[in-house]
Every structure is written in C-alpha cells, then in structure tokens.
C-alpha cells in the first residue's frame with residue numbers, strides 16, 4: 201500500500217485542498233501493476249479509440265446523494281480543481297473518475313457496497329496511454345509528496361517485466377436469476393398493458409444474474425480480454441478494497457465534451473450476429489425494416505435531441521448506422537452539438553441520464569414501471585460512468601454490459617426496450633445476448 205500520506209485527504213463539501221500533480225513519461229508497458237496490492241480505490245478507463253487510464257489511491261474524493269447530486273459533485277470538484285497545479289502534458293492531467301447510480305434514491309446495499317448515489321475519485325497515481333505516449337502522474341497535497349510518489353512508482357514500474365495476458369477464466373460454479381422466463385413474460389405483458397392504456401410509450405426492463413465463480417476473478421485480466429473481443433466498446437472498472445468492483449464493456453457513449461464540442465449517440469434496437477456475413481446482414485435488414493425497432497430507436501433519438509437542444513448553438517443528428525459487436529448488433533444514431541456558452545459535462549450528464557435507451561418515455565412513468573417491476577436494485581447498472589476534469593470537459597459511457605464483482609460472485613445486469621408490439625420471447629432472447637459479453641469471460 202502506498203503509505204506516504206495515508207490514502208490522501210478527502211474533499212468535503214466545505215473544505216478545499218490544494219492538489220499538486222507531477223507527470224513523467226513511462227517507457228514500459230507494465231503499467232497494469234498500478235492496480236496491484238491494497239488500495240482504497242482503483243480505476244481503469246479505456247475508450248474505443250484505444251486510449252487508456254489506470255489509477256489507484258485517493259487524492260480527492262467527491263460524493264453526493266439526492267436529487268441535486270450532479271450539482272453537489274460539481275461544487276466539490278470546483279473547490280479541489282481550483283487549487284490544482286499540474287506540471288505535465290495536458291493528456292496526463294488529473295481527472296475525477298467515477299459515476300452515479302441509476303436512481304438518486306439508491307442505497308449502497310450488497311452487492312453495491314462502496315457505491316453511493318454519486319462518487320468520484322481523483323487518483324493519487326495514474327498512467328495515461330494515448331497516441332502521445334504513456335505517462336505516469338502522481339497527485340499529492342505537497343510538491344515533495346507528489347514528486348516522491350512519482351519517482352517511487354516510476355522506478356517500480358520500470359523494473360517490472362511485462363506480464364503476458366492472462367487467458368484463464370475464473371469458471372462458473374452456479375448461476376441464479378432474479379427473473380425466470382415465466383416472470384419476465386408477465387412483466388412484459390404488464391408493461392404492454394400500461395402502453396395500451398396510454399400511460400407509457402417505452403420502458404427498458406432489466407434482469408440480474410448472479411454468477412458464483414469457481415476461482416476469484418482477476419478483473420483487469422477480464423477487462424483486457426473484453427477489450428480484445430469488443431474493441432469498439434469502452435472498458436471500465438471502479439473498485440474499492442472494502443467493497444465490490446463494478447466493471448464492464450459498454451457499447452454506448454452517454455456524452456463526451458471537449459470545449460464546446462459535444463458527442464453523444466442513440467443506441468437502441470438489438471439483433472444477434474449471424475454465422476456468416478450474409479446472415480449478419482439479414483438480421484440488420486430485418487431490424488432496419490421493422491417498425492417496432494425503428495419506433496424504439498426513434499424515441500431515444502428524439503429524447504436526446506430535446507434534452508440537448510437547450511444547451512446547443514448547433515445540433516446535428518447523423519444518419520442511422522449499425523454498431524456491430526462480437527455477439528450482438530444495434531441500431532445507432534450519432535448526435536453532435538456545439539454548446540452555447542460555457543457548460544460542465546456533468547450538466548449534460550444530468551440532462552441526458554437516463555436516456556430512453558435505459559429508462560423510457562415518459563421518464564416518470566418509465567421509472568415507476570421499473571420500480572414496480574424489477575425485484576433488484578439497479579445500483580450503477582445503466583448509469584453514467586466516466587470522468588471529468590478541471591475545465592469541465594469529460595467523457596461518460598452508459599454502464600451497460602456490466603457486472604459488480606464481490607468476493608467470488610459477479611452480479612450481471614442486462615435489459616431491453618419494451619414498446620407496443622414487443623414480444624416477450626423475443627425480448628427475453630435479446631436480454632440473454634446482453635449478458636454474454638461478461639458471462640463468456642467468466643466461463
């Protein structure tokens with residue numbers, strides 16, 4: 201454990217701290233070792249364009265509960281980042297990593313111990329790998345503390361041999377579902393009644409699957425395998441020694457903001473992969489031509505456009521495309537905007553979450569249906585995970601194709617959009633496809 205200053209000072213709602221950050225280039229690929237050993241917090245973030253950040257420890261922590269959780273995180277972060285001095289390249293700058301629970305009333309009960317309604321950490325030590333090289337950054341509250349940490353870890357990482365990828369999976373001893381297929385059929389039929397009544401247009405209903413493992417899971421190795429199999433997805437883990445580790449390979453960007461430029465997307469509508477390119481195309485053609493899929497997807501596009509419009513000087517919705525993953529294919533519509541005025545990425549996260557790709561339309565009726573139907577807490581599943589920086593830029597994925605690992609159990613979550621004309625059996629099959637990314641890496 202890095203004991204030079206305990207696990208760092210925390211940033212409360214009123215206290216402000218100075219953060220000193222120092223970076224240097226790293227000539228080794230052995231940076232995964234940053235995650236090893238005891239630490240209060242570890243994180244990993246990888247983007248579809250191949251950039252990666254791996255970090256440990258707590259230089260500052262921001263937490264909040266309640267309906268104003270987005271605002272309160274921003275206020276705490278402003279205090280911490282106002283006192284930040286960073287000596288290093290821009291891409292190695294300190295950022296706050298973390299996320300939100302799906303719903304603001306969330307309580308951190310098992311399997312979500314350690315995961316509150318909003319929680320972000322500025323790591324004490326992290327490695328950033330981009331096209332500009334691999335950089336190590338240490339953050340402390342004094343110059344000597346940051347510099348010592350930087351040198352110590354630089355030497356430690358440089359001396360390590362690069363370990364080979366671990367292909368061993370933990371093995372599955374048993375699985376337990378929250379929702380049988382018969383119960384699912386009843387749930388979908390009950391949601392369809394609300395849709396028929398006109399109370400609801402769309403709801404995303406989810407299931408959870410608990411997997412008991414034969415051996416403990418190595419989350420970084422699992423994530424590495426997921427990244428190779430799902431290169432056009434994000435990869436993330438957020439973990440605490442005292443709690444669980446939430447990890448996954450989400451295909452969906454909630455939002456990214458750099459300066460005034462914002463990118464988001466609508467991702468909804470799912471079909472399997474085929475065994476041949478022709479079969480792949482046949483599935484896609486069926487999805488493109490199907491009124492139910494187009495309705496389900498169009499609701500997401502419309503909601504994102506409406507939520508983003510008040511912030512935007514310009515907003516463009518591109519042509520619908522297909523996101524083809526190893527086990528599933530989705531309808532995808534990229535959406536870009538130029539912001540009017542200075543905004544924080546968390547304002548956009550708050551406005552967009554939950555999109556109807558994970559919640560529904562209208563949002564209140566959808567949330568009521570989810571609450572009445574799902575016999576488990578969504579926790580951080582389907583919620584925003586990502587990072588933001590001192591300038592209020594950042595990037596967030598939707599926490600899908602994900603699970604939370606606690607001891608020798610991983611609890612997985614997956615859901616599907618229900619609209620008029622949804623067929624319970626087809627919806628069941630689509631949900632099972634969405635468990636596969638993580639489940640395949642556990643077997």
Ligand SMILES: C=C(O[C@H]1C=CC=C(C(=O)O)[C@@H]1O)C(=O)O
Nearest residue numbers: 468469470557600614615616617
């Ligand atoms: C809710 C999930 O997926 C969303 C993203 C893509 C396609 C979806 C769908 O076809 O229903 C969902 O909206 C999930 O993976 O658990």
